Amino acid sequence: MTDGRQPSGLSGANEGWAVVGTLFAGVVVWGGIGWLIDLWLDTTFVKAIGVLVGLATAIYLVIVKYGNTG
Amino acid sequence: MSASVILASECPPDDPGFCAPSVLEFFPKPLATFDLFGAHFAITRITVILWIATAVMVWFFIAATRNMQLIPGRRQYFAESGYSLVRDGVAREVIGTEGLRFAPYLASLFFFILINNIMGIIPFAQIPPTGRFAFPVVLAAISYILFNWVGIRQQGLGPYFKNNLFPAGVPKLLYVLITPIEFASTFIFRPFTLAVRLFANMLAGHLLLAIFAAGTVYLFTVGNFSVIFGPVSFAMTVIMTFFELLVQVLQAYVFVVLTSTYIAGAMEEAH
Numbered sequence: 001m002t003d004g005r006q007p008s009g010l011s012g013a014n015e016g017w018a019v020v021g022t023l024f025a026g027v028v029v030w031g032g033i034g035w036l037i038d039l040w041l042d043t044t045f046v047k048a049i050g051v052l053v054g055l056a057t058a059i060y061l062v063i064v065k066y067g068n069t070g
Numbered sequence: 071m072s073a074s075v076i077l078a079s080e081c082p083p084d085d086p087g088f089c090a091p092s093v094l095e096f097f098p099k100p101l102a103t104f105d106l107f108g109a110h111f112a113i114t115r116i117t118v119i120l121w122i123a124t125a126v127m128v129w130f131f132i133a134a135t136r137n138m139q140l141i142p143g144r145r146q147y148f149a150e151s152g153y154s155l156v157r158d159g160v161a162r163e164v165i166g167t168e169g170l171r172f173a174p175y176l177a178s179l180f181f182f183i184l185i186n187n188i189m190g191i192i193p194f195a196q197i198p199p200t201g202r203f204a205f206p207v208v209l210a211a212i213s214y215i216l217f218n219w220v221g222i223r224q225q226g227l228g229p230y231f232k233n234n235l236f237p238a239g240v241p242k243l244l245y246v247l248i249t250p251i252e253f254a255s256t257f258i259f260r261p262f263t264l265a266v267r268l269f270a271n272m273l274a275g276h277l278l279l280a281i282f283a284a285g286t287v288y289l290f291t292v293g294n295f296s297v298i299f300g301p302v303s304f305a306m307t308v309i310m311t312f313f314e315l316l317v318q319v320l321q322a323y324v325f326v327v328l329t330s331t332y333i334a335g336a337m338e339e340a341h
Contacts, residue, residue, distance in 0.1 A: 021259060030251070057248060061251060
């Protein structure tokens, strides 16, 4: 991953925001899918499961993409 | 005489209380309306501010590059420094030598956003057209189409989506979970946050300045002990004006840097 190319003074900030965005995206996407499943199956708890699954997946994704083995 | 005289379009005329500015600031009375191909257009003072600001910026660059000398005069020097800020400081730094062909677009983007943001603190204008959501949306849409177009052209349609949606180093089963996140993060959140970041900063900054300014007038003219808070409000107006200038320049810069980062990301997967 070529992350040496940044305007000086922004070192790492881009990656930081990408990490935050990924976590947020994970929660929103899978929370949203869980919410839709809730509407479809008339349940109430799938939202929460979706949020947790999304958060876990997003954390895993952050480690894979931005972790220190990269 | 109450503060409501100043904000006449929003406030009931006989209300003795403080009439705070609201988002209605961004919806002034139209100066002219017309319909074209079924779409309704309204020209307001914000539209005129946008035209004037953009015209000033365009005029500046045209005038500065008209009779270019080897040893630059002041106007040419400023224009060259400004362009170099984007071309070398952003395009070349973030994207690399490949990025130089995006420098014209990035520079235009930067200076367009900058001049329109700054209209938020210029007297008599004092409202940033970029605080109307449509303008950041269109700018973000152009950047969005651009970085996707560049990525698809560089890598081919299939490999571009494959590289974006299926990151390497992940067990195949987990792709079910990960791909929706990657899709949303690249193709939905990126343009959305680009637009909203600029819009929200300009909207909030403008409302902040408007409230302090209107508050200053109200506190000085309401006629009771509140007048001792008038200078506080005035000082805040001045301080926030400078802060707002910083935010305006920064948001223009951030928009362009992020666009460059997305372009760089779209191009780099090739190796």
